[in-house]
Amino acid sequence: MQEHPHSSTATSVTPPTGTGRARRRTGRLAGAAAAIAAVVGLSTLASPGAHAADNPYERGPAPTQSSIEALRGPYAVSQTSVSSLLVTGFGGGTIYYPTSTADGTFGAVVISPGFTAYESSIAWLGPRLASQGFVVFTIDTLTTLDQPDSRGRQLLSALDYLTERSSVRGRIDSTRLGVMGHSMGGGGTLEAAKTRPSLQAAIPLTPWNTDKTWPEVRTPTLIIGADGDTIAPVATHAEPFYSTLPSSLDKAYLELNGATHFTPNSNDTTIAKYSISWLKRFIDNDTRYEQFLCPLPRPSLTIEEYRGNCPHTS
Incomplete structure (x- = not known):
């Protein structure tokens, strides 16, 4: 709306x-x-100033369908590398952030790769999300074999580094944070949200976890599955994860059409547009993005199914 x-x-x-x-x-x-x-x-x-005063976290111009589908948003992006030798609790990574400080501080998101994968597998999300007005940290994990519970702890360690010790900490509003992850990193995203309910948004991408029930989660969560996923089939992973989230929670389930477990490893417009909308809506409380989430998107060439509760409350 x-x-x-x-x-x-x-x-x-x-x-x-x-x-x-x-x-x-x-x-x-x-x-x-x-x-x-x-x-x-x-x-x-x-005037924009009067509107911004209603929501001091609103960032960027009013969104359109084309703006959330664009490869780059309105912000120029800079990046800085973080060596694994200089951090503890995770494996280093790359921070992408809006170059200008004219709009004040931004919300931040940390993104984990999946099993046997490196930061490079989810790096495309860094500049794409940052250019829409977020500080984004794509990380490596301590080992490529780390399980979801470990990846969840590493996501939180990376958030703490980002907000407390990183060179861009002054650009971040530490009360507006989110987590994302692919595969076991998606399972780790749920683990992080369960552990730290103060998080404002969680987006597991084709998530994998042996824990199938998530009634403890209090963070608005968008779960993205793939209809052709044979590694973390939606019937035994993404769907039960979604259905066991509290019914009162702001939550959604997006099943990609014609997609596989590894679709989140490449630049994907459908993943990007709904991730941007979810992060804007819940990290920035920017209700200008509600129109892309409610009413629920209908099945299409790229969407097999979309479920959720509307209108959103938080």
């Missing part, structure tokens, strides 16, 4: 009564002054 600036109706002004020409002229001037004041008031209410 698109948010619109407030509006008001200017009240017509009746000039003061009187018999003299001077008093009629004074009345006309007063009426004109009142009309100008009303117009100025309307334009002030409709």
Whole structure:
């Protein structure tokens, strides 16, 4: 649902009564002054600054279908590498962030790769999400064989590094954080959300985990599965993960059409557009993005199925 600036109706002004020409002229001037004041008031209410004051976390121009599908958003992006030798609790990675500081601080997201995979497998999400107004940290794990519970702990360690010790910590609002991950990193995303309920958004991508039930999660969660996934089939992973999240939680299940377990390892417009919308809606509380999530997207060439609860509450 698109948010619109407030509006008001200017009240017509009746000039003061009187018999003299001077008093009629004074009345006309007063009426004109009142009309100008009303117009100025309307334009002030409709200004971006006034709207931003309603939600201080809103970042970037009003979104469109084409803007959330674009390879790059409105922000120029810089990046910095983090050596595994300089951190503990995870394997280092790359931080992508909006170059300009003109809009203040941003929410942040850490993304984990999957089993036997490296940061490079999810690196495409870094600049694509950062250019929409987030600080994004794509990480390596301590070993490529780490299980979901370990990857969950590593996601949280990376968030702590990002907000407390990284060179871009001053650009981040540490109260607005999210996690993402692919495969076992997706399972780790659920583990991180369960452990740290203060997280604002979680997006598991074709997730894998031996734990099938997630009633403890309190973080708004978008689970993305793939209809052709034979490694973490949706029937035994993504679907039960989604269905066991609390019914009162802001949650959604997106099943990609014509996709495999490894679809999240390549630049994918459907994953990007709904991830951007979810992160904006729940990390930035930007209701301008609600229109892309509610009413629920319908099946299409790229969407096999979409479930969720609308309208969103948080």
